[in-house]
Amino acid sequence: MRWHGALLVAVLAGCTQMTGGSAGRVVGTNDVILVDRLEGLDLAGADPALSLNRYLFVTSTDTNELRVLDLSGNCSSQQRCYLPGPNPLETLSIPVIDRPTSLAIDERYEEGVRRKGALLYATRPGGPELSIVGVAPNELREVRRVTVPAPVTALSALMVDRDTSRIFVATFDGAASTVWELRHPSTPAALRRISTNELVSRLAARLRVPGASVVALQAIPGLPGRQANGRPFCADPAKACLVVATRRESGASGDTVMFDLETLESVRLQFPGPVRALATSDQVTPADEALRPLRAQTPPPGALIYGVLDEEACGSSRCGGLSAVDTRGTAAAGGFEVVRSEGFPTQPVRWNDGLVVGFSIVAGGRVAANDAGVLDVAQLPLLGAITTSNGELVFFDALEQRLLEQPGPPSTLGPVRFTAELAPDAGAYVAGPAVVGDATRVGDAFVATSQASIVDGALRSQELSIRWRGPLTPEGGLVASSSTRLELPRAVAQKLSVGDEVSFAGCPMSARVSAVSDAVVGVQGAESCAAPGRVSIRAGASRPFVISGSVDGLLGRSGAGETFQLFATPAVRLAGVDPSQPLLVIPFGRDTDTTPPPATALWTMAIDSGLAPLVSQVDVNSFGTGLSACTGNVTLPGAVVYDVVRHRLFAAYPSANLVTEFDPTRTVRGLIGPNNGVFCYR
């Protein structure tokens, strides 16, 4: 009978291993949401392994369900595992609406710290419905499914109080957007006592936006001291305000506006362009004495509004990235302005040409620091992490809106290269940018050493282009409602001069800029044009050189014989740089006064920034074959969340249908693998 006993042991051992060790079989990891700091739990002193702070909900879009990754470490076969179902051989499945793609969870703020409720919301683009899911361990199932009048385009949750949930849902019916508010009990048990019909009848229309779709919502609490137009605005912490991002013209335009839902007053948030995703930050917990100094630096929730800039506004990643607007205090005439650092407006956080596909902002986040070669761990008031479509994970200081830099070589400018459609035996270098010594003809170009200079870390690596009579408006032009008076983005208008050439898509006549005042531009020469369509503007004779970067876009313009100076605008490495000094200087010669170049004239210079920010990428070749190995197509990440309980980062990778765990304190610049605390769960 001895072998019977061995068999029994083997079977039992097998069962134990199976429990909690099952693969998720997730298909479509488009979004993840962390269930931490649930209502009723004191974070301080709570044992993460025993508390409710242990679930990561993951969409399994193509199987119409959610899966739950258990972060407690209570797995036998790997560090994390998906929760098993009632039949422990199967992974727990939470059936929800078809194709759940986006997740949100009940939230409220307690002493500035984000607390989460017991209900989660799942939506999909194009779907006029949402699932409400209970997230507590005794629930883990859909509680209600609510139909809304039109396809959902955005959702944000901000609880009224502990007992009452409140969500804002934006829908688009093809002609207009509507933002609905739904209030309901905050616990699954109480929610079940309400019929679905009654729940639907509680939907209340709060805002209507004709001719635009609402692409992002962020509900925030009021902030004492916030003012606009001389009156308190969204200043009551007990009441919700709503930040709404809209999209028009296929993303070419759009606004981001904060609404006071009590008065329906609104104030613009002056992001550099249209926004396609929104978030806010919270504060470091007051329960931890050691973190008091850090807490003092973190702004209250709703103070900073983060927005992912829509790359469609200009047709490239040059206008993308993550920007932040400071809504504290009194709004300026044009609305709340972008966060300032060292007295200067900050620039969007971006790196290379990937699109932002996910981001997370966390108070008191920890990250590896490299201080002059000495490795350490830094804890920041606000740590940001971005995932990008080219597979990168970018860490940044979300308070200063600055990449986290590692030691690197100084910035350099390459030689200037002049090209134009010249005859094969034609002439010589045309200045353009002034050069040192003679230019050398190389193929169809002239190459010379430039007199230009750059301050270390001022700009990212990119190609500088200088075009004669170059474009000052984005490719495809801007919207024009009149042929005599243009209201343009201030950033564009400020670069215009009287005499610049104006052309309208709908009119053949040529026109010129006659006046520039703030964001309003006067135009002469096309008065008879009834339907101007889109407008394009090129530099005129007074300042004909247009300078742009392949990453940062339009930088400015210059005239012949002048010296172009770029001050702290797209700077990245501002710390330690005197902001009163120009970051990029390009002297221009006077050749073009006597030798006007052809319209195709182009001068280029390569910038090697020398910047070495903390940007990482999963190296699939560094893994073995274990259950948690990151193998396969781990190339394109998506949503990302920072777990402040464990100080880990979890990112969805829809390209490989898995979730990746990162240890930010062991993350280094470049390729990372298991030795840096990277694990994958599929």
Add this chain to the structure above:
Amino acid sequence: MRVSRWWPVVVWLSVSTACPAIDVSLPTPMDRFYFPAALAHVDAPDGGDGVLLVTSANFDKRFSSGAMVAVNLDTLPARLPAFGSNPPSPVQVPLLRGVGQGGPQGDGGFRDSVLIAPFAGQMAVLPLGEGRFRAYVATRSEFQRVHGVDLEVGTDGALSLSCFNGDGGRNCGEAATSLNQFEQTTTTGLPRAPGVFGVALRARACVTSADCGSPETEYACQASRCVSAPTDGGRREPASDVLVTHIAQADSPLGSGTNLRGYLVRLPSESLTVNAERFLDLGPGATHAVAVGSRWNFVSGRFLNPSGNLIRLVDASSGQFLSSGLESTFRVAEARGIALSSNERRVYLIGRNPDALLVAGIDDPTGPAPRLQVVRGNPLPAGPNELAVLSRPGRGDLLAITCTTAGVLALYDDEVGEVAAEVPGVGVQPFGLTVDRRGNGARLYVSNFQDGRIAVIDVVDLDQPRNARLVAHLGQQQLCLVRPSDPSCVDGGVDGGL
């Protein structure tokens, strides 16, 4: 060792049960679709619902060949619902051939159908005028053929299909142009196009007839477009380039798995003759589909790993190509369908792993080196395959996208930047699609590869995509042919239940 006397029986049983024999002599049915893949809608000269051309891929080679069937949508035995009528449930129209379409011909076939090689991929149709059309279809079975099939729509609505290649009969597979004929005739095995799949047409532009072809005396240049030599009937026909892709890379030497490359094959529409110069070498990475721009052909790529291209741009006149480099900024594993926005400022690309729609801006689309940059990536329902652009005056495009694994048609609204609607219940593996524009609406026809039917979807108002509805299925389900043991096939018959 003693050998059992039963071993011949064991061997016979093993062989016979392992690989059931396929009777390739089974005649291809012409009264149904069988693994329908490529399809195209053309307007009939007298108006009405028009004509639908559908290819049967014969994917399991149950029958002797694939087929193309022309369906007159106005003379179906059971009419399709009127556009916009919004029936309470999808109407089932199992029979394809109505009264007046003629019975079997002397060779046993029908006037409105022809045989083509199996494994049809995509189709493109060239209008020839006066109710005549020529359809080009790629089939990736043995000889990697490109077929030309002529459609004639009679004044009485009668349809006639005939083979453009060969003797004009009804078996087009034999004489269709083969794109692997150099496989055995050259030492390198190149050029060749394994897995021919995508087909697109580009009108040949000209200044003089010398730009159109050789000998130039046979061609003419009319309104900057090339037309062919007069046909037997004295008609001149538009001369276009038939652009063909292939979804497997060519290696060299043959079978070595080395020196991999992909081609875009450019055949003259008026002859479909092939020579080595017709193959444009695009470097590593197979090709899938082509979107035709005013200057450049935009070619989507398959199998990017270890090297390949999501989109390559091929100059229409010189044949030179550029790589867009998009694969380094948006890291999907490979691509499927591709289309250009109505203003050619954007390219829409279907990516796989993950399933996504990529939207890229095109800087200077008619310039010497257009620059493409991804500006948006949206998740799509599982298995997206093909897409069609539905332009809307004054608004961003609406895209219709077949999603094979999810079994839905997704409608992406570029104005909103999201999937605006999904049409469920389309069928099993919706694959190809074609569009019949109706004012500010559209009727979409979607081939269901594993289902055997064509789904008919109405988008009555393109500004209201959420109101899109499945209104009909055309043809018979093939389930009981493919899987006769399925419980729903109670009588084991081959007609299948609807």
